[in-house]
Amino acid sequence: MGRSPCCEKAHTNKGAWTKEEDERLIAYIRTHGEGCWRSLPNAAGLLRCGKSCRLRWINYLRPDLKRGNFTEEEDELIIKLHSLLGNKWSLIAGRLPGRTDNEIKNYWNTHIRRKLLSRGINPTPHRPVNEPSTTQKVTTISFGVAGNKIKDEEDQKMINVRAESGLSQLEDEIISSSPFREQCPDLNLELGISPPSGQNYQQSHHDQDLKQSPRCFACSLRIQNSKECNCSKNNNNLGNIAKYNFLGLKTNGVLDYRTLESK
DNA sequence: AACTTTTTCAACCGCGCCCAG
């Protein structure tokens, strides 16, 4: 006994949306707001599946979407977040205002993967391509000082995960022809990420206050006015500062990506 | 100009999670 379909497929349109459909959807959501996607198509007079409406709205029609090319800054942020979160596109999108998970996923697959490969970095585990990749020990995302080994060997065993390289022939060619690889044969991209070099931490009074102290995750992503910002709390209690890495995550243990979930 | 190949990205699909009943 399977799940009932989310909509009556026989009576729904598929494929590209027409201008008229877009206008209907926009008008309906403007009046009634988002939500209740299952009942929305009927209510809005659309011959579409609710999921399709949701996708169209979130990925294309939402007024707060940022259009245009990704900036270099966004590129680097995506790479960093991906190294921490993996293919958690919705979480990554949550840290890039105006970008959608689908957009970032596509951009990753078409541009950033290639960019990393040309740097000699395997985009899946974020490690050099010439490193053995069948069964790798991937250190749980830990922001301790380099050399801060995980003490318990059992813990170490628990975090052995299989990482597929999944490189295509084309990607192999990109890598083998990469000048970067020749320059940096021993490039080691550990997941412990240090602050971007040359970054100016004194851009705002907020940063000014913090120039001697680590920044929280929210500040690092320039959403320091959000409730996720820990700096003020931190500053009020300087005697008891938790150590934060540049992403603002406490360094006393393992990153649980769920803590990054957008609210 | 015509055709083929490659790239891009909007949209679809199926699964898993969450929550109300």
Next chain:
DNA sequence: ACTGGGCGCGGTTGAAAAAGT
């Protein structure tokens, strides 16, 4: 505790556009 509906996520597909021959 269990079940089913709704939603969101991530992987995949395929049409359109761009690039190459």
